[in-house]
Amino acid sequence: MQIEKEPRILAILCKWCSYAGADLAGTSRFNYPANVRIVQVPCSGRVDPIMIFKAFVEGYDGVMVSGCHPGDCHYGTGNYHARRRIAVARRLLEFVGVHPDRMHFTWISAAEGKKFAEVCSEFTDKLRHLSGTEKTLARKELAT
Amino acid sequence: MAKVGVFVCHCGVNIAAKVDVKKVVDTLKDMPEVGFAEEYKFMCSSPGQELIRKAIKDNSINRVVVAACSPRMHLPTFQKALASEGLNPYLVSMANIREQCSWVTDDPDEATQKAIDLVARQIKRVVHQDPLDDIYVPMTKTAIVIGGGIAGIQAALDIADGNRKVILLEKSPSIGGRMAQLDETFPTLDCSQCILTPKMVEAAQHPNIEIRVNSEVKKVDGYVGNFEVTIEKKATYVDAQKCIGCGICQEKCPVKIVPDEFNAGLNTRAAIAIPFPQAVPAIPVIDPEYCRKIKEDKCGVCAKICPAEAIVFDDAPKQETVSVGAIIVATGYKEMDPAVYTEYGGKKYPDVITGMQFERLVSSTGPTGGELKRPSDGVIPKTVVFVQCVGSRDESKAHAYCSGICCMYTAKHTMLYKHHVPDGQGYVSYIDVRAPGKTYEEFVRRAIEEEGVRYLRGRVAKIRRLQNGKYRVYTEDTLVGRAVHVDADMVVLASAVEPQKDAVDLAQMLGIAYDADGFYTEAHPKLKPIETASAGIFLAGACQGPKDIPTSVQQGSAAASKVLALFARDTMVKSPQIATVDPTACTGCLTCSYVCHYSAIEEKEFGKHRVAEIIPGKCQGCGACVATCKGKAITLAGFSDDEIYEEIVSCK
Numbered sequence: 001m002q003i004e005k006e007p008r009i010l011a012i013l014c015k016w017c018s019y020a021g022a023d024l025a026g027t028s029r030f031n032y033p034a035n036v037r038i039v040q041v042p043c044s045g046r047v048d049p050i051m052i053f054k055a056f057v058e059g060y061d062g063v064m065v066s067g068c069h070p071g072d073c074h075y076g077t078g079n080y081h082a083r084r085r086i087a088v089a090r091r092l093l094e095f096v097g098v099h100p101d102r103m104h105f106t107w108i109s110a111a112e113g114k115k116f117a118e119v120c121s122e123f124t125d126k127l128r129h130l131s132g133t134e135k136t137l138a139r140k141e142l143a144t
Numbered sequence: 145m146a147k148v149g150v151f152v153c154h155c156g157v158n159i160a161a162k163v164d165v166k167k168v169v170d171t172l173k174d175m176p177e178v179g180f181a182e183e184y185k186f187m188c189s190s191p192g193q194e195l196i197r198k199a200i201k202d203n204s205i206n207r208v209v210v211a212a213c214s215p216r217m218h219l220p221t222f223q224k225a226l227a228s229e230g231l232n233p234y235l236v237s238m239a240n241i242r243e244q245c246s247w248v249t250d251d252p253d254e255a256t257q258k259a260i261d262l263v264a265r266q267i268k269r270v271v272h273q274d275p276l277d278d279i280y281v282p283m284t285k286t287a288i289v290i291g292g293g294i295a296g297i298q299a300a301l302d303i304a305d306g307n308r309k310v311i312l313l314e315k316s317p318s319i320g321g322r323m324a325q326l327d328e329t330f331p332t333l334d335c336s337q338c339i340l341t342p343k344m345v346e347a348a349q350h351p352n353i354e355i356r357v358n359s360e361v362k363k364v365d366g367y368v369g370n371f372e373v374t375i376e377k378k379a380t381y382v383d384a385q386k387c388i389g390c391g392i393c394q395e396k397c398p399v400k401i402v403p404d405e406f407n408a409g410l411n412t413r414a415a416i417a418i419p420f421p422q423a424v425p426a427i428p429v430i431d432p433e434y435c436r437k438i439k440e441d442k443c444g445v446c447a448k449i450c451p452a453e454a455i456v457f458d459d460a461p462k463q464e465t466v467s468v469g470a471i472i473v474a475t476g477y478k479e480m481d482p483a484v485y486t487e488y489g490g491k492k493y494p495d496v497i498t499g500m501q502f503e504r505l506v507s508s509t510g511p512t513g514g515e516l517k518r519p520s521d522g523v524i525p526k527t528v529v530f531v532q533c534v535g536s537r538d539e540s541k542a543h544a545y546c547s548g549i550c551c552m553y554t555a556k557h558t559m560l561y562k563h564h565v566p567d568g569q570g571y572v573s574y575i576d577v578r579a580p581g582k583t584y585e586e587f588v589r590r591a592i593e594e595e596g597v598r599y600l601r602g603r604v605a606k607i608r609r610l611q612n613g614k615y616r617v618y619t620e621d622t623l624v625g626r627a628v629h630v631d632a633d634m635v636v637l638a639s640a641v642e643p644q645k646d647a648v649d650l651a652q653m654l655g656i657a658y659d660a661d662g663f664y665t666e667a668h669p670k671l672k673p674i675e676t677a678s679a680g681i682f683l684a685g686a687c688q689g690p691k692d693i694p695t696s697v698q699q700g701s702a703a704a705s706k707v708l709a710l711f712a713r714d715t716m717v718k719s720p721q722i723a724t725v726d727p728t729a730c731t732g733c734l735t736c737s738y739v740c741h742y743s744a745i746e747e748k749e750f751g752k753h754r755v756a757e758i759i760p761g762k763c764q765g766c767g768a769c770v771a772t773c774k775g776k777a778i779t780l781a782g783f784s785d786d787e788i789y790e791e792i793v794s795c796k
């Protein structure tokens with residue numbers, strides 16, 4: 001895996017909290033790495049593990065899923081479903097040789113613009129350090 | 145064939161100062177999907193929107209991507225622009241190149257590159273967007289208000305005055321709620337009954353209000369505009385149609401040992417009783433646990449003397465389902481049982497009473513006819529200690545929250561006490577006094593300054609009954625920093641405001657959220673304090689959290705205005721971004737139905753199979769079911785796999 005390239009991140013954000021949090025990062029001018037790409041979903045409960053695998057197959061270096069804080073999901077319980085599904089997805093990733101830390105699950109509220117920018121920066125740093133650490137199936141091979 | 149029009153906004157300098165807008169347009173105009181591409185200073189302005197309309201007309205584009213600010217801002221603006229030119233409004237997508245790009249990226253080259261990528265993804269996505277039609281559902285313009293306290297009464301009256309029918313459902317035999325039990329009310333000291341009774345009567349006589357007492361909700365189906373509520377009326381053993389409310393039955397009934405709920409258990413009443421003199425309706429109810437006729441087929445005196453022949457011993461609960469378009473939950477609160485406070489005597493000291501019991505002791509309709517005498521021996525208490533925050537702000541024993549009303553009603557109690565016993569001395573043990581309402585602080589100062597009540601800052605450690613019948617209250621005065629004790633004739637505990645025992649059961653029937661304590665949760669703590677997260681269900685009064693009367697009334701009116709606004713329409717417009725099941729792909733496992741928070745998924749017959757079906761009016765479009773379905777049988781309009789995957793894939 002090339003170390004010189006900046007890690008590419010897919011951020012799947014729920015529409016009600018986390019997407020609004022990312023907007024607030026913008027409104028507040030909190031810079032974060034330019035390699036983050038945001039996809040909006042109605043709720044983190046819409047996130048299907050296949051979306052995450054697809055992202056790795058497409059060559060992203062990390063996938064982040066963020067929903068509303070526990071108890072705050074606009075649809076009541078979507079974020080709890082997401083948490084469970086992502087725990088399973090992470091184990092599967094490990095099984096195919098993708099470091100589970102390449103998958104980050106978090107809660108970001110509409111008021112947490114700063115947190116969004118920080119999470120993006122920290123995740124980028126983490127992915128930089130992870131480069132080339134996977135022992136078994138390399139993510140690159142997975143993509144082919 | 146999709147032909148996408150791309151419009152890149154400068155947003156003044158907000159975007160253009162970082163992103164080379166021209167380069168974005170030049171790079172993307174050659175994408176095979178793109179039929180037209182242009183840049184403009186302010187896309188959201190009228191001339192900006194006109195550009196879109198013109199391109200639809202002149203360049204026959206049939207999909208639109210606007211690269212500008214967040215879709216949370218202006219997506220509806222551009223949707224309207226499409227619709228005004230006859231294009232389906234759901235065929236537009238926005239690339240957020242301001243919040244997600246120009247505002248958060250330092251380097252102009254990186255920003256331009258990212259912008260190109262963000263817009264390209266939306267071009268790819270919009271091709272997969274389908275035209276969607278808004279969903280219209282009919283509206284039943286009758287409301288139900290659950291709970292007939294002051295909040296519920298106010299809500300029902302306002303809806304009825306707005307010329308809509310409303311059912312006022314009350315679990316107990318009379319409407320009125322806790323306010324009916326109060327003596328005088330802060331901050332004006334007007335008599336509670338005098339201001340409440342006219343409203344109760346008005347509700348009873350209003351042609352648009354149907355009061356149903358002794359009734360509870362058993363089941364709730366449906367969705368906003370079209371709820372089906374199953375109500376159960378308990379057996380009361382009295383025919384309300386025949387009863388004339390004379391009350392001779394409760395006089396003659398020989399079983400006089402039923403704890404009187406209205407008087408907070410301070411006295412007992414007959415097995416058949418009208419709950420209180422001003423009750424609405426003033427119709428008695430038999431308590432089957434005490435009635436000798438029902439229990440052992442003896443007595444039956446009431447049936448013999450009733451002039452209206454209204455007694456029916458073989459009464460049974462009756463269920464009925466009503467159709468309503470909106471629901472207001474106004475089920476109020478209960479006073480905490482202070483038994484957990486064993487250091488205050490549990491409940492074994494007769495003269496250590498609760499705030500509500502004090503209200504009844506000073507009330508002219510109370511067990512003592514309004515003379516303040518202590519329960520154990522009828523002595524007039526010359527020294528009374530009022531203990532605040534019993535069960536509130538005390539996480540270790542009861543609740544972390546502040547009950548909000550006790551500071552005020554304790555100040556009121558001290559004044560009422562002085563009005564009844566002018567030579568008596570009142571003490572208040574408090575943590576701090578919270579009196580933020582209009583004229584509330586002045587009210588508390590009046591108690592301290594005019595009535596000479598002594599406020600001692602600190603928590604009461606223990607109450608002990610002395611040989612001489614007095615109660616020694618061990619407390620502290622943290623302002624002077626020492627332990628003190630007061631020998632009192634009576635102690636009044638300001639016991640916490642708690643949710644009703646069955647609050648969670650009702651919430652689950654309604655599908656509304658509740659907090660860790662059991663109070664109902666509003667849709668947004670600041671901007672949607674009346675709504676619940678379920679469309680068409682609103683909250684009023686103390687069921688949402690401790691509240692005084694003015695706030696409960698405000699919320700009752702607010703909830704009513706929400707209902708009336710809803711009923712101003714004949715049909716409901718719902719977002720078409722909902723999920724649908726492909727019955728040919730569905731295996732009928734119904735896993736989806738378990739994750740749906742709105743019970744929107746039902747089973748139906750499809751040929752020889754059973755499959756899942758999503759009720760469009762109920763689905764809120766969260767997509768939880770889509771992610772759960774292993775067979776990929778469910779599609780969420782607006783967020784289909786195609787649309788989302790296209791964004792993921794085309795990101796470079």
Ligand SMILES: Cc1cc2nc3c(=O)[nH]c(=O)nc-3n(C[C@H](O)[C@H](O)[C@H](O)COP(=O)(O)OP(=O)(O)OC[C@H]3O[C@@H](n4cnc5c(N)ncnc54)[C@H](O)[C@@H]3O)c2cc1C
Binds near residue numbers: 295313644684692693
């Ligand atoms: C000791 C004391 C003194 C107070 N003094 C004052 C004062 O001076 N001034 C002031 O402003 N406030 C005072 N309050 C507060 C006041 O009592 C409340 O603000 C007010 O009663 C709240 O009204 P509500 O309609 O929300 O609830 P409630 O009065 O509790 O009414 C709720 C109603 O709903 C019914 N119900 C409950 N569950 C169901 C169900 N599942 N189905 C059908 N019906 C149901 C109940 O039977 C009840 O009739 C005092 C409170 C206490 C404890």
Ligand code: SF4
Binds near residue numbers: 725733734772773775
């Ligand atoms: S989860 Fe999928 S297959 Fe199972 S019932 Fe629901 S739609 Fe049908």
Ligand code: SF4
Binds near residue numbers: 765769770
């Ligand atoms: S999208 Fe959400 S609300 Fe609609 S049926 Fe599926 S789980 Fe229920």
Ligand code: FES
Binds near residue numbers: 042067075076
């Ligand atoms: S809406 Fe944000 S996690 Fe469900």
